[in-house]
Amino acid sequence: MKNQNYPDKNTIALIAICMATLMFSLEISSVPVILPTLEKVLGANLNDMQWIMNSYTIGCTTVLMAAGTLADKYGRKRILLITLVLFGIASLVCGLAQNTAVLIVSRFFQGISGGAMLICQVSALSHQFQEGKERSKAFGIWGIILGLGLGFGPIIGSGIVGLLSWKWVFLIHTPIAVLASILVYGNVAESKDPLAKRLDISGMVTLSLAVFGLTYFITQGGETGFTSTIAICIFIATAISFILFVWVEKNNAHPMFDFSVFKIRNFSGAVFGSIGMNFSFWPFIIYLPIYFQGCLGYDVLTAGLSLLAYTLPTLIIPPLAERLSVRYRPGIVIPSGLFTIGLGFIVMRYGSLAEHPDWITVLPGSILAGIGLGLTNTPVTNTTTGSVSSNRAGMASGIDMSARLITLAINIALMGFILVEGISSYLETVLAHQSPHSLALRSLAEKIASGSFDTLKHDFPQLAVLDPSGTIVHAALVHGVDWIMLYSGIGVWILSLASFITFGKNKTQKIL
Structure with missing residues (x-):
């Protein structure tokens, strides 16, 4: 029985x-x-x-x-x-x-x-x-x-x-x-x-403080000012936390981050893949619904359906990625996947700038970005764990996941900052000469960046005069999203190149 x-x-x-x-x-x-x-x-x-x-x-x-x-x-x-x-x-x-x-x-x-x-x-x-x-x-x-x-x-x-x-x-x-x-x-x-x-408590605490501090600095810096006393203090505290983290891990008999694994080219090349995926693809999933709902006027259900083109290729491509990885080695497949993600963002950018943009115009770029992630994800996981001896696979997997999550947290904040800066730049060009002092352009930009325009004219009454049809507001959000797409595409291309160079020509290399 x-x-x-x-x-x-x-x-x-x-x-x-x-x-x-x-x-x-x-x-x-x-x-x-x-x-x-x-x-x-x-x-x-x-x-x-x-x-x-x-x-x-x-x-x-x-x-x-x-x-x-x-x-x-x-x-x-x-x-x-x-x-x-x-x-x-x-x-x-x-x-x-x-x-x-x-x-x-x-x-x-x-x-x-x-x-x-x-x-x-x-x-x-x-x-x-x-x-x-x-x-x-x-x-x-x-x-x-x-x-x-x-x-x-x-x-x-x-x-x-x-x-x-x-x-x-x-x-x-x-x-x-x-x-x-x-x-x-x-x-x-x-x-x-x-x-x-x-348990490596000191490593946990110092790393968490460093990640939180940098995220807080980026997220709140636009509001408090990056050169303000509080922002500078946060940045210094963040730098100290990171230095302490490195010192703790190098002097710990059983560190949660063993920096020696970064000497393995396959491991380091794959970690660039971890960073690249979360540099652009996953943080942008927060801002894409804002584009669909704020710029294109879709309701929440239609926005969710439109996002399927972005996410579904990540489910379909991994088996192909595994076969390609075996045939051409991860040092080719992972950088190629990152390059495809970047290409997807550039194509998506041009689709969003079309004369009459909708989900169809951003569809090719969304699919390309999803294909790129599907090509990268599984080979990265297998390479980080397969590049080290079996007794260190858990630690290698932990570094891989930490690299992904830390990059995700930082780029969620960075993309938000870039979005607001892009919107502010557009508003300053279009509205500043019309109303240089009476409109708080930074506050307006942050409100537009949230994607909801329902209360804009209540919070900023002069918009009823300056932008009665909402054309300027919509164009400003498109401009901000355009900045994010450009940042994402170029940034992940740079990481693709870094991954390719780091992998080099070594096909196998492992710590015994």
Whole structure:
């Protein structure tokens, strides 16, 4: 009887773990499409919307490297259960939030529990499925679910808003977390590592402070002034935190970041791929719905449908990427994928500047960018872990994920800054000579950047005279988004070149 029940238990365990990964991925890709809605119902400004996304990302980064150590030491099943419960509670608080401050704080705790939950899923799967064929199948299904959550998140989020309300984008995770916890408790096998290393608390704290400080400096710098006393103090504190992080990791007997792996060209070339994907593709998913809703006038559901062209290729291309990686080596495929992402942004930029822009004109660029990400993602993951010895694969994977999340957090903030600067530049050119002192152009630019124009003429009454048809406002937002697309395309091309040069001609290189 025991042997007959074992496969059933494994199947249920896999379902439970896939439910957890679906929640994690949906919270990355479903929330961006509801940000313009949050601007209306919660009065969120552009900075608030950036922090709603970035608090989740920074929370994930904070615990990412430590979660594996905690799971190894105290039990992978136990930590997975704890993170599921915490994720459900944090999601409940997010859904019940009445203001942006509560939502941002609860999103941070959602990110902490989500990041730890992601690492525990991998550990639990590795122990639960140890045989080659069964293991490959389990990880294949897990990867598909992760991709489905990221790919279909925008349409799922917009559909929930259309049928229910924005609150259910968060609240829906609470019952899922409860069900997943019950299934994990009854079916996932417990496992520990008796040789688990000590928790690198000093490394966690210094890295988290450095990431938070730089993100805060970029996000708030436009408002406070980059040369203001508070901004300079934050920048100095950020630099000190990063220097301390490097010092701590170099002097720690068991560091969570072993900088020696960057001497491996394949590893470093792949990390440039991690940075490149999150330099442009994933942070732009926050600003693309603002373009669809603010510039093209789409409702939230139509915007979600339009985003499918951006995300679906990321699900279809990875099998092809794997075959290409084997045939032509990652040192060719990863830089090519990054180049394709950059090309997608440049093509998308020209589509957005068409005489009569709509989702069709940005479709070719969206598809190209998605294809580029699909070509890059899986080869990057396989190369970072495959470039080091097996006992260091977990650490290599942690560096890969940290590089992605840190780059994502920083570029969400940078893109917001560039968007506002692009809008401000346009407004200064068109409106400044008409009303040099009476219009607060910076405040107007930040309001336009949020993508909601409903309250603009109430907050800035002179717009009724200066721009009665809203033509200038729409053109300013298009101009700001144009700056982001140009920044993204050129930036990822530079990273593509850096990746190609770093890989060099070495096909294999590994630390023993």
